[in-house]
């Protein structure tokens with residue numbers, strides 16, 4: 001069983017979401033599918049497919065204009081939330097500490113955080129990947145407060161049609177698995193994200209310690225998302 005997460009970012013309409021949910025519902029698979037549309041679409045009825053949010057506030061309630069709390073999401077039936085996505089780290093300046101706080105509030109109401117970590121192109125070129133990824137996990141992932149999912153997303157691979165080599169993905173996933181083991185969190189699922197498509201998904205998901213994928217662009221259309229889901233064995 002693999003975990004396949006679709007991240008719609010700021011795309012789509014309710015009609016498109018309903019259509020996608022219908023097609024996903026008809027897809028024969030043992031894999032767990034989680035679709036994360038924009039906040040305003042989270043109320044769309046979805047019996048078979050779990051819906052997830054793309055972010056959550058670090059606060060429970062109060063004077064935080066524009067933010068949405070974990071409790072509010074839970075009230076809508078949301079079970080998962082992507083937290084610390086590189087676009088939130090980049091545009092909203094989410095640090096590992098903020099990501100940790102957001103994930104903690106999600107866990108406090110029973111939402112499973114999908115916590116993203118990954119290096120920039122400069123960090124990759126200067127051999128800082130291991131350091132950035134291991135400190136990202138140690139500082140962003142709440143230790144043993146409840147089930148979490150970790151996603152390795154090299155920032156330079158997102159929306160770029162390029163991915164690290166299979167060997168590089170495997171070595172970062174091994175490092176994440178080791179780091180989680182040190183935190184007494186062995187068995188935590190580790191996903192890969194960044195330019196996953198119909199051509200590379202099966203190979204990426206066959207790598208050791210890759211428990212699924214986080215898919216952006218290719219999750220917007222059923223023609224590209226469904227083959228990714230069915231390619232995972």
Ligand code: PGA
Nearest residue numbers: 158159194195215216217
């Ligand atoms: P991409 O995005 O698949 O379009 O590269 C992945 C992500 O941002 O989670």
